[in-house]
Amino acid sequence: MSAPAEPQAADAGQIDLGDVGDVPPINGAAKETGFRVVAAEQPVNTTQAGDYLLVPKGSPIKTLADLRGRRVAVPIGSSAHGFLLNAIQTVDLSPASVDLVNLAPGPGAAAFDSGKVDAWAIWQPQASIEQAKGATVLLAGHPPVDYDTGYEVASLKDLRDPARRSALTDLVRRIAKAYQWGDEHQAAWEQAVEQETQVSPDIAAIEVPNGLIKVTNVTPELIASEQTLADNFYATGQITTKVTASQIVDNLLPPDFTASG
Numbered sequence: 001m002s003a004p005a006e007p008q009a010a011d012a013g014q015i016d017l018g019d020v021g022d023v024p025p026i027n028g029a030a031k032e033t034g035f036r037v038v039a040a041e042q043p044v045n046t047t048q049a050g051d052y053l054l055v056p057k058g059s060p061i062k063t064l065a066d067l068r069g070r071r072v073a074v075p076i077g078s079s080a081h082g083f084l085l086n087a088i089q090t091v092d093l094s095p096a097s098v099d100l101v102n103l104a105p106g107p108g109a110a111a112f113d114s115g116k117v118d119a120w121a122i123w124q125p126q127a128s129i130e131q132a133k134g135a136t137v138l139l140a141g142h143p144p145v146d147y148d149t150g151y152e153v154a155s156l157k158d159l160r161d162p163a164r165r166s167a168l169t170d171l172v173r174r175i176a177k178a179y180q181w182g183d184e185h186q187a188a189w190e191q192a193v194e195q196e197t198q199v200s201p202d203i204a205a206i207e208v209p210n211g212l213i214k215v216t217n218v219t220p221e222l223i224a225s226e227q228t229l230a231d232n233f234y235a236t237g238q239i240t241t242k243v244t245a246s247q248i249v250d251n252l253l254p255p256d257f258t259a260s261g
Contacts, residue, residue: 010035010155017168018153021050021079025151026230029248030239034156036250039172040222041150044183044212049140050148051083052127054120056112057134061119064139065091067098070118073111076102082229083146084121085236087139095236125199125207132203147225151218152252159250169252176215176259183212217253 006018007028017038025037043050053072055061061070064087074084081100088098101117105126112120112130119138120130131137141148152172158164182189190204199207226245233239 007035007153008032010153013155013157016155016158016164017171019150020153021082021150022147022226022229023077023079023082023233025153025248026082026226026233026243026245027077027239028153029230029243029245030233030241033248035153035248036156036159037151037218037248038154038159038168038250038252039152039176040216040218041152041179041213042216042222043148044214046142048148048210048212049142050146051080051121051123051141052137053084053087053139053141054112054122054127054130054135055118055138056115057136059118059136061138063091064088065093067119068093069097069099071099071101071116072119072121073101073103073108073117074121075104075108076100079146079150080121080123081238082233083141085232085238086145086229087121087141089232090145095238124210125193125197125203128203128206129199147229149222149225150213152215154250154252156250165252172215172252173259176253176257179213179215180259182208183214186212215253215257215259217251217255217257218249219255223249 006020007024009015010018011032011034028035067088074080103111105122108120108122109126111117154168158168186208190208193204193208194201223245230243230245234242
């Protein structure tokens with residue numbers, strides 16, 4: 001299941017817990033309220049990039065301003081959507097001045113490789129796969145253009161049931177420990193990524209160090225960044241309902257949580 005659909009799936013009771021980027025909770029809250037953000041996934045290193053804006057080999061696009069009137073593939077409702085929106089705004093472009101083409105990662109790759117789009121906003125490992133083919137990174141996502149924070153979302157119905165809430169809390173803690181283990185055993189993690197996703201060892205060696213994650217409480221600072229993003233999505237017509245980020249947060253972890261604790 002793609003991340004943009006997970007809040008809706010939680011609302012419908014189709015999943016109990018989902019792993020998403022920073023935009024799906026905003027889109028979800030604009031449409032339904034049967035889910036909550038229960039934990040955050042923050043990058044271990046500030047040098048990690050969240051999303052990437054790619055152009056093909058030999059592209060005449062050299063700057064963000066060159067995207068005016070161009071076709072840019074992006075999974076609408078994903079973290080790459082928020083990254084792209086923030087990026088074009090830094091050069092006074094708007095969604096109306098860039099042709100946003102809503103494509104999931106698979107179709108996005110096909111469109112990018114065949115020249116049907118002029119640029120692509122996407123994450124790893126697709127970014128490294130395309131770079132290996134000669135694509136250029138026009139912009140790598142770092143704050144404040146890309147918040148590079150993910151979230152765990154859970155069904156509101158589950159959260160209101162004491163037994164299921166307890167089970168979800170235990171699961172989130174286990175996920176936190178799993179991420180920590182992966183961060184501390186990157187060679188083994190790379191091998192697992194190769195086997196699971198069928199990427200080459202070279203791509204896994206880029207993807208894993210660029211995806212080190214620590215699971216935390218959803219802090220007031222993170223809620224504020226989500227609110228800023230939600231306000232921008234509303235102001236630019238990406239969503240049609242105002243979202244109050246604090247109303248969709250229900251922390252399962254305490255403020256001082258650490259996976260090793």
